[in-house]
Amino acid sequence: MLRGLSKDYGVGVGAVSGVDLDVQRGELFVLIGPSGxxxxxxxxxxxxxxxxxxxxxxxxxxxxxxxxxRERDVAMVFQNPALFPHLSVFxxxxxxxxxxxxxxxxxxxxVKRTAVQLRLDGxxxxxxxxxxxxxxxxxxxxxxIARRPAVSLFDEPFSSLDAPLRVALRAELTRxxxxxxxxxxxxxxxxxEGLALGQRxxxxxxxxxxxxxxxxxxYDRPATRFVAEFLGSPPMNVLPCAVERAGDSVRxxxxxxxxxxxxxxxxxxxxxxxxxRVDLGVRPEQLSVGPEASSSASITIAMEVRRLEPQxxxxxxELSLGPHRIFARLPAHTRVAIGDRPHVGFDPSALVAFDPTxxxxxx
Numbered sequence: 001m002l003r004g005l006s007k008d009y010g011v012g013v014g015a016v017s018g019v020d021l022d023v024q025r026g027e028l029f030v031l032i033g034p035s036g037x038x039x040x041x042x043x044x045x046x047x048x049x050x051x052x053x054x055x056x057x058x059x060x061x062x063x064x065x066x067x068x069x070r071e072r073d074v075a076m077v078f079q080n081p082a083l084f085p086h087l088s089v090f091x092x093x094x095x096x097x098x099x100x101x102x103x104x105x106x107x108x109x110x111v112k113r114t115a116v117q118l119r120l121d122g123x124x125x126x127x128x129x130x131x132x133x134x135x136x137x138x139x140x141x142x143x144x145i146a147r148r149p150a151v152s153l154f155d156e157p158f159s160s161l162d163a164p165l166r167v168a169l170r171a172e173l174t175r176x177x178x179x180x181x182x183x184x185x186x187x188x189x190x191x192x193e194g195l196a197l198g199q200r201x202x203x204x205x206x207x208x209x210x211x212x213x214x215x216x217x218x219y220d221r222p223a224t225r226f227v228a229e230f231l232g233s234p235p236m237n238v239l240p241c242a243v244e245r246a247g248d249s250v251r252x253x254x255x256x257x258x259x260x261x262x263x264x265x266x267x268x269x270x271x272x273x274x275x276x277r278v279d280l281g282v283r284p285e286q287l288s289v290g291p292e293a294s295s296s297a298s299i300t301i302a303m304e305v306r307r308l309e310p311q312x313x314x315x316x317x318e319l320s321l322g323p324h325r326i327f328a329r330l331p332a333h334t335r336v337a338i339g340d341r342p343h344v345g346f347d348p349s350a351l352v353a354f355d356p357t358x359x360x361x362x363x
Contacts, residue, residue: 005055007041015041017207019055023151026181028174030198032188034230038207039187043153046185047076060150075144076153079160081136083128083143089115090124092139096147114146117176134165138172145180154186158193166190170197191231195219203227221352225359228281228352234316234327238281240356252280252348257322263299265348278362279354287328288345289317289336300345305338319344 001023007016016038023029031039044050046057048069057065064072075096083092093111102110115121118138128136137157144152154173158166170193177184188194194201195215202212203226211223222228228236240255254261255277303319303326315334319326328344336342353362 001058002042002046003056003058005042005045005057006053007038007045007050008053015207016045016052019207019209021202021209021212023183023185025060025183028177028184028186028197028199030186030188030194030201031204032191032194032198032201033204035189036206037189037204039189039204040155041207042204043076043155043185043187046072046151047074047153048072049076073150074153075147075149075151076155077137077140077144077157079156081128081140081157083136083139085128087127088124089120089126089128089131089139092128093120093124093142093146096143100147110146110148114142117145117179118142118172133161134169137161137169141169141173141176145176145182148182150183152182152184154184156188157186159188159190166193173197192233195231203230205230221361222281223361225279225281225354225361228354228361232283234284234329236281236283236352237287237326238279238354239321239324239326241278241280243276243278254321254324257324261301261321263301263348265299277356279356279359281352281354282346282350284316284327285329286346286350287326289319289328289330289334289342298345299348300343302341303344305336305340305342308336308338 002019002021005016005019009015019042031042033039041050045052048067052065056063059072059074084095087095090111093114094107097107097110112121115124118141120135120138120142123131123135128139131139140157158169161169174197186197198215200213201215201218202209203218204210205226211218211227218227219231222231222236225238228238242253242255244251249264249266251264252262301321303321305317306320307318309316310332312332314332315330317328317330317336319328326344330336354360355362
């Protein structure tokens, strides 16, 4: 779909750099990354709202980057619903269809069907000013979907809504995609939203796509340290380590850690035959915390509890290992207090290793 796509605003400002990406027909695909990573610019390049400096955009087997937006057969939904305040919900939903000369009977059928799909059928006579934020955003989604475009583009449409509404609309979008089987590209900076929505996701960093895959695979096997630390809340714990192989075992020492922050493991790991200096990562939920070592953890290290953040269903613990901060997810009723030094256990086979210079995962 995208081939070598770049956008340079001059004076060395490259918003998008050499992006290659294939989105499958009927896929709900999510572009995710921090603010300034280039994801919204990439979406605008697909829509034709920006002109690329280099590269090509293909939709449905047709090259569209030379074409104006109205000839690309795409629909776009923005963070602001941008509804016409003087038009009813029905007329807002019908606007794009009327602009394209769709016959009146077909407009009526499409609008009513879309309204039912988005649970707007009881609101068709109302004006936008009388709607809630979630209802207005559903109208914006419906206006795009009623057109039945080749691709629907969503640029952070839920980011201005409160948390319960975001969750509800994510569910609506997933359900709607399942019913329509339409091609959708959704942009968000919210990594939880991206993991929940996407059939596949692409993680962007500084104008480039650094990893594409099924959400579970990208989360479990990040391709770079950036992906590891961007996905997840709290993010993956990454520690600088020295590695020394001795026969059939490997000795690992946390750099600048206390004396007990080292261990020996038997066998070979993807990272143990490479460099003698690596960054090792482990997810907070892969740590066990308690007075004794977990039965599933073969390595335990005592760490000090610095902060506890109850979440209701669980507690996030911030621990210290010398100068290093470590986060762990604990069951809600774990008995631990600030200042305690519980055993923190983990399975060394769960560790992910990164090159300390490039940040690329060592497989």
